[in-house]
Amino acid sequence: xxxxxxxxxxxxxxxxxxxxxxxxxxxxxxxVTGVGAxxxxxxxxxxxxxxxxxxxxxxxxxxxxxxxFAQGTPTGPSLxxxxxxxxxxxxxxxxxPAKELGAEQPRKPVTLHPQEIRALAAYIASLGGGPAIPxxxxxxxxxxxxxxGQQLFxxxxxxxxxxxxxxxxxxQGKFAPALTKSTxxxxxxxxxxxxEAMPVFNNTTITPQQKRDIIAYITQTRTEPNPGxxxxxxxxxxxxxxVAFLGLLLFMVFAAMWITAKHGKAHD
Amino acid sequence: MTDxxxxxxxxxxxxxxxxxxxxxxxxxxxxxxxxxxKRVIGTPPPAQARSMLGAPAPGTVGGPPVPRPRELPADPAxxxxxxxxxxxxxxxxxxxxxxxxxxxxxxxxxxxxxxLAVQHSNWALGLTMSLVFLALAIGATIWVxxxxxxxxxxxxxxxxxxxxxxxEAFKESFEAGTDASQVVRRPLLRRTLIAAxxxxxxxxxxxxxxxxxxxxxxxxxxxxxxxxxLLNYGGNTPIRPGDFSSPGxxxxxxxxxxxxxxxxxxxxxxxxxKFAPGQLDFTTANHxxxxxxxxxxxxxxIVAYSKICxxxxxxxxxxxxxxxxxxxxCHQSTFDAVRGxxxxxxxxxRALPQLPMTVNAQGYLVARHxxxxxxxxxxxxxxxxx
Numbered sequence: 001x002x003x004x005x006x007x008x009x010x011x012x013x014x015x016x017x018x019x020x021x022x023x024x025x026x027x028x029x030x031x032v033t034g035v036g037a038x039x040x041x042x043x044x045x046x047x048x049x050x051x052x053x054x055x056x057x058x059x060x061x062x063x064x065x066x067x068x069f070a071q072g073t074p075t076g077p078s079l080x081x082x083x084x085x086x087x088x089x090x091x092x093x094x095x096x097p098a099k100e101l102g103a104e105q106p107r108k109p110v111t112l113h114p115q116e117i118r119a120l121a122a123y124i125a126s127l128g129g130g131p132a133i134p135x136x137x138x139x140x141x142x143x144x145x146x147x148x149g150q151q152l153f154x155x156x157x158x159x160x161x162x163x164x165x166x167x168x169x170x171x172q173g174k175f176a177p178a179l180t181k182s183t184x185x186x187x188x189x190x191x192x193x194x195x196e197a198m199p200v201f202n203n204t205t206i207t208p209q210q211k212r213d214i215i216a217y218i219t220q221t222r223t224e225p226n227p228g229x230x231x232x233x234x235x236x237x238x239x240x241x242x243v244a245f246l247g248l249l250l251f252m253v254f255a256a257m258w259i260t261a262k263h264g265k266a267h268d
Numbered sequence: 269m270t271d272x273x274x275x276x277x278x279x280x281x282x283x284x285x286x287x288x289x290x291x292x293x294x295x296x297x298x299x300x301x302x303x304x305x306k307r308v309i310g311t312p313p314p315a316q317a318r319s320m321l322g323a324p325a326p327g328t329v330g331g332p333p334v335p336r337p338r339e340l341p342a343d344p345a346x347x348x349x350x351x352x353x354x355x356x357x358x359x360x361x362x363x364x365x366x367x368x369x370x371x372x373x374x375x376x377x378x379x380x381x382x383x384l385a386v387q388h389s390n391w392a393l394g395l396t397m398s399l400v401f402l403a404l405a406i407g408a409t410i411w412v413x414x415x416x417x418x419x420x421x422x423x424x425x426x427x428x429x430x431x432x433x434x435x436e437a438f439k440e441s442f443e444a445g446t447d448a449s450q451v452v453r454r455p456l457l458r459r460t461l462i463a464a465x466x467x468x469x470x471x472x473x474x475x476x477x478x479x480x481x482x483x484x485x486x487x488x489x490x491x492x493x494x495x496x497x498l499l500n501y502g503g504n505t506p507i508r509p510g511d512f513s514s515p516g517x518x519x520x521x522x523x524x525x526x527x528x529x530x531x532x533x534x535x536x537x538x539x540x541x542k543f544a545p546g547q548l549d550f551t552t553a554n555h556x557x558x559x560x561x562x563x564x565x566x567x568x569x570i571v572a573y574s575k576i577c578x579x580x581x582x583x584x585x586x587x588x589x590x591x592x593x594x595x596x597x598c599h600q601s602t603f604d605a606v607r608g609x610x611x612x613x614x615x616x617x618r619a620l621p622q623l624p625m626t627v628n629a630q631g632y633l634v635a636r637h638x639x640x641x642x643x644x645x646x647x648x649x650x651x652x653x654x
């Protein structure tokens with residue numbers, strides 16, 4: 001206690017008090033808001049000798065959650081009727097096999113070989129129904145109309161994925177992923193199958209040609225200049241600006257304290 | 269300032285006694301010699317002491333004794349540290365000098381022929397100029413803090429009332445000015461001036477009329493009407509229930525013929541959502557307006573809702589097919605799509621209005637009629653007309 005009494009007249013005491021106050025306010029806020037507990041319930045996927053191989057891969061990689069016959073369990077949905085496009089999307093983007101249950105499966109490095117993914121997709125498709133993996137010609141953006149694609153994207157996709165595909169937050173820890181790394185085939189499959197919380201845009205609602213237009217818009221926006229920074233979807237380095245603004249504000253507070261501080265009291 | 273008025277103290281007293289108010293000054297150059305002797309209103313009276321504080325007012329009743337003025341000491345108390353501070357201040361000013369020269373040099377050197385060059389030029393100009401002001405400010409602050417002697421001075425507050433002399437002088441010059449301006453003497457000018465100012469003052473009030481006209485009933489209705497087909501927005505194609513067949517599907521729809529009419533779409537934009545059989549739960553208890561049956565407004569487990577959030581009108585179309593929630597991106601209002609889009613979270617207070625649908629003879633989705641309640645955010649007259 002005595003040391004505080006002695007030092008409270010120290011020239012740096014004012015600055016220390018302000019810093020301490022800011023620190024406590026920040027910690028208090030963090031303690032009050034906390035980190036939201038992750039919600040449960042992951043919803044996912046849709047998927048000769050190829051089928052046999054796929055079945056054996058399924059038994060090793062997938063059956064613990066999706067059941068021995070892909071009939072679904074409390075931890076993983078049924079995959080009967082989801083189709084091969086869904087398997088190709090979920091496994092081809094690394095979302096499946098999932099590392100852990102969570103609100104949303106993020107994009108991860110792919111663990112299965114493309115041949116294994118094809119086998120797995122063939123096995124799931126053999127269980128019945130569901131959209132098939134689109135062909136190369138189906139996802140080609142040659143001759144597509146990115147202008148119409150933008151109109152469709154803004155009407156039906158941008159509300160979740162942001163106007164340039166940067167993604168965004170949903171409820172309970174779910175989120176709409178960024179489309180910056182998606183291949184045209186993956187975008188096509190996602191629209192076709194509606195992975196996780198995403199609505200389905202089947203081929204009779206959004207035609208394959210319109211899907212190619214949307215893909216052309218998404219891939220074209222990637223080539224446009226990006227002002228950079230932690231840009232929150234191409235709005236530029238606004239976050240950095242905010243940090244700089246707050247930092248300078250703190251600097252100004254200290255500067256104001258320095259200018260008005262009593263000086264040379266000992267000499268008076 | 270006081271110098272110019274220091275002399276004519278005696279002149280003022282002449283005026284006080286003399287019988288020459290304003291009239292003598294009107295329009296006559298002959299009286300000019302008397303004018304320099306008048307003090308400008310608002311300036312302090314001629315100083316009588318050399319001190320900046322003025323002489324202490326003797327006989328101040330009640331208050332604490334007025335402190336005697338002190339001459340400021342010529343030097344700070346700590347001369348060696350003042351010497352150090354002097355060098356620091358001089359260094360700051362030299363930095364400001366160099367930075368100022370740098371600003372001029374940067375202006376000359378950097379080209380501005382491309383966007384990138386302008387950026388570099390702005391960086392150089394901005395940094396050098398910031399350095400000039402920063403160094404000047406730091407130097408000035410150190411100067412004030414370390415070199416100027418620290419003396420606490422107290423100055424008694426002066427009375428708010430002006431001196432009698434000031435008041436008399438003001439009255440005099442005001443009356444003289446009024447007479448000289450002829451406002452009193454020429455009523456024609458005065459009255460026409462007043463007449464001219466009245467419409468000029470009314471004009472801005474008239475402009476308030478542009479706030480109108482009142483919306484009337486235009487907010488109560490949209491362009492949806494019986495038989496109007498629902499178009500898939502963007503593709504602008506009509507929709508058959510058989511095409512929009514995948515449960516979990518959601519699409520933005522607009523009324524046929526209005527796909528390019530943004531004023532109409534601002535109210536009429538809607539979404540349709542496809543559910544699996546049995547998912548929709550439009551029991552009376554779940555419907556936002558009890559007793560209102562809306563199940564027959566759906567077609568084949570397809571339901572249509574207004575896309576305009578009932579909170580402040582953002583496009584509420586973040587649809588999670590796993591939870592059947594419709595979210596509004598602006599303020600996170602959440603609507604339950606299987607239960608008549610009733611609000612389950614957020615600031616919205618009303619369910620999204622449901623668009624009544626059926627199919628026409630060609631099998632396309634069409635509107636049965638307009639929304640039965642106003643779409644979008646609340647407004648003053650909402651509910652009083654429909």
